[in-house]
Amino acid sequence: MLSKFVIKHIAYPVAEHLKNWPLRKYLEELNESQWLTAEQIRELQNNKLANLIQHSYETVPFYRQLMDERGLEPQDIRTIDDLVKLPILTKNAIRAAFPEKMLSSKYDANKLVIMSSSGSTGEPFKYYMSQDEKARKWAGLFRFWTWSGWDIGDRYATMLGSPLRAFKNSRLGAFIEDRFSGVMSIPAFELYNNNAHACVDRLLEFNPVMLRGYASSLYYVAQIIIKRGLDVRLKAICSTGETLFDFQRESIESAFHCKVFNGYGGEGMEIANECEHSGFHVNAESVIAEVVDANGNRCAPGVLGQLVLTDLNHYSMPFIRYNIQDMASVSQEACLCGRGLPMLSNLSGRLTDVGITPSGKVIVVHFFTGMFMKLAPAVTGFQVIQERPNLFSISVVPGSGFNTVKDEVLQKTLEYVGPDVKVEMNIVKSIPVTAAGKRRLFISTCGLKAAGLSGSDR
Numbered sequence: 001m002l003s004k005f006v007i008k009h010i011a012y013p014v015a016e017h018l019k020n021w022p023l024r025k026y027l028e029e030l031n032e033s034q035w036l037t038a039e040q041i042r043e044l045q046n047n048k049l050a051n052l053i054q055h056s057y058e059t060v061p062f063y064r065q066l067m068d069e070r071g072l073e074p075q076d077i078r079t080i081d082d083l084v085k086l087p088i089l090t091k092n093a094i095r096a097a098f099p100e101k102m103l104s105s106k107y108d109a110n111k112l113v114i115m116s117s118s119g120s121t122g123e124p125f126k127y128y129m130s131q132d133e134k135a136r137k138w139a140g141l142f143r144f145w146t147w148s149g150w151d152i153g154d155r156y157a158t159m160l161g162s163p164l165r166a167f168k169n170s171r172l173g174a175f176i177e178d179r180f181s182g183v184m185s186i187p188a189f190e191l192y193n194n195n196a197h198a199c200v201d202r203l204l205e206f207n208p209v210m211l212r213g214y215a216s217s218l219y220y221v222a223q224i225i226i227k228r229g230l231d232v233r234l235k236a237i238c239s240t241g242e243t244l245f246d247f248q249r250e251s252i253e254s255a256f257h258c259k260v261f262n263g264y265g266g267e268g269m270e271i272a273n274e275c276e277h278s279g280f281h282v283n284a285e286s287v288i289a290e291v292v293d294a295n296g297n298r299c300a301p302g303v304l305g306q307l308v309l310t311d312l313n314h315y316s317m318p319f320i321r322y323n324i325q326d327m328a329s330v331s332q333e334a335c336l337c338g339r340g341l342p343m344l345s346n347l348s349g350r351l352t353d354v355g356i357t358p359s360g361k362v363i364v365v366h367f368f369t370g371m372f373m374k375l376a377p378a379v380t381g382f383q384v385i386q387e388r389p390n391l392f393s394i395s396v397v398p399g400s401g402f403n404t405v406k407d408e409v410l411q412k413t414l415e416y417v418g419p420d421v422k423v424e425m426n427i428v429k430s431i432p433v434t435a436a437g438k439r440r441l442f443i444s445t446c447g448l449k450a451a452g453l454s455g456s457d458r
Contacts, residue, residue, distance in 0.1 A: 034281075107316040114127075225255040238260075240262075380397045385442075392424070397430060
């Protein structure tokens with residue numbers, strides 16, 4: 001295996017040169033700016049926002065039309081407080097305007113990188129990024145990783161839907177990157193094709209400093225390690241791509257003898273991450289995070305609402321007040337780490353992880369994770385699907401003694417969802433995963449419409 005010195009001082013600089021990515025320069029800037037005061041960071045955001053609005057008005061047809069229709073000029077939106085003058089952007093609006101009206105006239109589409117969301121809500125869509133924007137995204141990601149103790153050149157492994165590569169569109173580049181980057185990628189879906197033990201053996205042989213993956217994949221591997229009685233010790237685990245539940249965190253930390261750092265990103269943005277003191281900090285030099293209610297009004301700190309994001313670095317195809325369809329709340333706590341970056345709390349996952357009953361009761365996945373965690377090992381896996389407002393289907397993978405708790409599961413669920421809802425239970429051998437290898441514990445096919453902002457702009 002290549003030494004850390006070779007990876008850090010030879011492989012990374014060569015890759016930066018080939019990709020024209022000033023990644024380490026941007027990382028150095030972020031490592032300095034994170035220690036600014038909250039007031040200084042907000043001033044930095046306001047300056048970047050004013051420049052983004054001016055650029056979007058002058059070069060992006062969608063935003064020029066949107067502002068003209070509302071009688072707005074760029075000087076009307078100079079600060080974060082001014083953002084409320086603009087409507088909230090949805091995926092439907094992007095699809096309708098993509099690509100002609102969404103792309104900046106200053107960019108050649110042929111020289112941009114086409115990206116795609118994972119489609120965890122069943123609605124994947126495409127967008128563009130420049131190479132410089134990708135470099136800034138990776139710098140934000142690397143900054144988060146350094147909080148866990150990882151450093152450029154340290155070996156790490158990933159268990160995601162697809163490998164995290166700089167040279168995705170080049171077979172030769174991908175081969176060289178795999179051999180010389182100090183990274184091992186295990187596609188998450190491989191874990192569920194009777195290859196789990198082989199994947200664990202590959203991971204142990206590689207001996208990474210850090211492991212990054214979906215929460216469900218990390219938990220699945222942790223269970224195997226615990227059952228096999230293996231002594232595995234990493235410096236850090238970085239969870240991403242799914243809601244991380246407390247029972248998963250406990251099991252993962254126990255298996256790997258290290259702390260889990262939960263991260264959150266989407267649509268080309270590295271949005272927030274836990275620091276060494278577990279504060280969930282926003283990548284504020286790159287992203288403005290608002291939390292709004294179903295009517296588009298900003299929520300008070302601590303109040304759960306929908307997350308609306310503005311990417312301050314994305315100029316080729318701007319995302320301004322974009323509803324990413326996730327739930328969170330703003331935190332006003334001061335983190336012990338001393339960073340001036342704002343914080344989020346109660347990051348609760350996708351809007352499709354929230355159900356609405358006919359009576360208007362909000363149903364969240366955390367009730368089910370808490371219930372089934374207490375019933376282990378009688379239940380080894382579950383998935384809840386709200387097929388209609390008045391119908392919930394629970395798929396259960398039974399364990400030892402399941403018959404003794406079956407009635408308890410139905411009774412507690414009925415008490416929770418209310419008398420206007422029917423609950424069905426299905427016994428299954430396993431819980432299916434998505435094409436990306438994610439395992440969703442709660443899916444509502446009808447709660448999204450009740451969330452208000454998910455289907456139309458306001």
